[in-house]
Amino acid sequence: MKRAIALTINGVRVEAEVEPRKTLADFIREDAELTGTKLGCEHGVCGACTVLLNGEAVRSCLIFAVQADGAEIMTVEGLAQNGQFHKLQQAFWENHALQCGFCTPGFLMSSYALLQENPNPTEDEIREGLSGNICRCTGYQGIVAAVKSVAGSAE
Amino acid sequence: MKPPSFEYFAPTTLDEAVALLAQHGDEAKVLAGGQSLVPMLNLRLARPAALVDLNRVTGLDYVRAENGHVVIGALARQRAVERSADVAARQPLIAAAIRLIGHPAVRNRGTVVGSLAHADPAAELPAVAVALGAEMVVTGPNGERVVAADDFFVSYLTVDLAPGEVLKEARFPALPPRTGWSIVEVARRFGDFALAGAVATLTLDDQGAASDVRVALFGVADRPVRVPEAEQVLRGERPDDDRIAAAAEAARAALVDPPSDVHASAAYRRHVAGVLVGRALREARERAQASG
Ligand SMILES: Cc1cc2nc3c(=O)[nH]c(=O)nc-3n(C[C@@H](O)[C@H](O)[C@H](O)COP(=O)(O)OP(=O)(O)OC[C@H]3O[C@@H](n4cnc5c(N)ncnc54)[C@H](O)[C@@H]3O)c2cc1C
Ligand code: FES
Numbered sequence: 228m229k230r231a232i233a234l235t236i237n238g239v240r241v242e243a244e245v246e247p248r249k250t251l252a253d254f255i256r257e258d259a260e261l262t263g264t265k266l267g268c269e270h271g272v273c274g275a276c277t278v279l280l281n282g283e284a285v286r287s288c289l290i291f292a293v294q295a296d297g298a299e300i301m302t303v304e305g306l307a308q309n310g311q312f313h314k315l316q317q318a319f320w321e322n323h324a325l326q327c328g329f330c331t332p333g334f335l336m337s338s339y340a341l342l343q344e345n346p347n348p349t350e351d352e353i354r355e356g357l358s359g360n361i362c363r364c365t366g367y368q369g370i371v372a373a374v375k376s377v378a379g380s381a382e
Numbered sequence: 383m384k385p386p387s388f389e390y391f392a393p394t395t396l397d398e399a400v401a402l403l404a405q406h407g408d409e410a411k412v413l414a415g416g417q418s419l420v421p422m423l424n425l426r427l428a429r430p431a432a433l434v435d436l437n438r439v440t441g442l443d444y445v446r447a448e449n450g451h452v453v454i455g456a457l458a459r460q461r462a463v464e465r466s467a468d469v470a471a472r473q474p475l476i477a478a479a480i481r482l483i484g485h486p487a488v489r490n491r492g493t494v495v496g497s498l499a500h501a502d503p504a505a506e507l508p509a510v511a512v513a514l515g516a517e518m519v520v521t522g523p524n525g526e527r528v529v530a531a532d533d534f535f536v537s538y539l540t541v542d543l544a545p546g547e548v549l550k551e552a553r554f555p556a557l558p559p560r561t562g563w564s565i566v567e568v569a570r571r572f573g574d575f576a577l578a579g580a581v582a583t584l585t586l587d588d589q590g591a592a593s594d595v596r597v598a599l600f601g602v603a604d605r606p607v608r609v610p611e612a613e614q615v616l617r618g619e620r621p622d623d624d625r626i627a628a629a630a631e632a633a634r635a636a637l638v639d640p641p642s643d644v645h646a647s648a649a650y651r652r653h654v655a656g657v658l659v660g661r662a663l664r665e666a667r668e669r670a671q672a673s674g
């Protein structure tokens with residue numbers, strides 16, 4: 228049986244009727260039509276689906292959309308403002324932190340959450356903070372360098 | 383993959399949750415942090431007819447110090463417990479164990495109590511519960527009962543919970559004075575489940591001998607296990623390097639039939655378990671000595 232839910236994604240209210248088994252990831256992609264959030268493994272291992280739920284990084288493939296009823300979600304589409312890259316996006320670009328780009332939305336959201344909590348992380352803290360995200364292309368060095376390059380700089 | 387369909391309930395009180403669970407019997411599953419259950423649903427390894435989601439139940443996310451215990455409610459997230467000042471002051475072993483679980487985004491959702499209810503034999507927190515002699519507070523249609531950790535973990539993903547019952551909270555005894563602790567593991571990658579791991583606590587008396595020793599292993603059997611053979615070697619003795627080496631050897635020898643799989647053979651797990659017990663006991667001793 229479908230249920231009516233309403234949540235806020237990147238500041239925009241989204242309402243829909245969903246089956247309880249629909250994951251938040253599928254809701255974001257199919258109902259909210261925000262396809263920046265990616266699905267790699269659908270069982271919690273790769274981190275590609277990472278979004279912010281009420282300010283905390285979570286795997287959107289492991290939460291049902293009905294559970295997020297009333298919540299505030301932030302996805303990768305919420306990073307850029309007025310057509311300007313967020314400093315993290317700019318840093319990913321400048322540090323070759325992506326190749327195919329499939330993992331990038333997840334890495335950006337994990338990095339964003341990390342810097343919210345700890346604005347000036349050490350390299351070890353960056354590696355630990357991003358340990359739940361898998362990248363098959365870059366070898367991670369560029370990603371760590373990108374986060375490091377913005378660490379300590381204010382919002 | 384996508385999960386099979388299920389009926390979804392989001393009660394707001396524990397009584398309501400218990401009533402729903404009782405009504406649906408073994409067709410229903412509790413949903414807490416979802417970090418173990420939802421992967422199983424997505425992979426269709428579990429197909430419950432109904433999910434009873436605890437996340438809207440209020441007043442279950444507590445972590446508090448109470449009568450010499452640290453008490454953790456069913457909805458306290460691992461990340462919150464990891465950062466709790468009460469946990470850091472009274473039972474730091476819990477926070478150290480949580481840091482070995484997955485990754486920040488997993489710990490933001492996953493609950494301490496859910497990890498205990500799930501009872502993966504390679505999980506850290508069930509081994510900590512067994513080592514410390516934690517108590518599980520279970521609520522069901524017939525009221526509340528308290529189960530000792532050692533009785534609670536039955537076998538692989540199986541605990542002493544009947545259909546209709548919820549694990550309401552876990553009570554971990556606080557660390558006694560002059561006690562050191564350690565949790566160490568070997569995993570294939572940072573954040574993965576352990577191939578094998580060891581938990582130890584060691585209490586020193588005025589003469590510097592071990593008045594209490596606890597050793598538990600995870601990843602080496604179908605449930606977390608205390609290792610009395612290793613504890614005996616040290617109890618009442620000065621925990622010098624030779625004694626600790628003998629305790630580690632006793633732990634290795636006591637492991638009858640550790641699992642063998644693509645990640646590690648039984649012989650490797652047995653060897654690593656011995657090494658880890660030695661490491662954990664040395665670290666626990668250092669911490670006990672430093673605590674004055
Ligand atoms: C990438 C990744 C890595 C991980 N690594 C580790 C690791 O290294 N070590 C580790 O220990 N865990 C690990 N986990 C699993 C851990 O994160 C889970 O949080 C934990 O095992 C289950 O807690 P949960 O709150 O998420 O429970 P859920 O997934 O919601 O539930 C798990 C099971 O317990 C039952 N249950 C939950 N709460 C209750 C309750 N209060 N009463 C009765 N039954 C209940 C459910 O019905 C279900 O059967 C990992 C998970 C992921 C996705
Ligand atoms: S798609 Fe969610 S963690 Fe891989």
Ligand code: FES
Binds near residue numbers: 324325328329362363
């Ligand atoms: S850039 Fe291709 S997976 Fe990371």
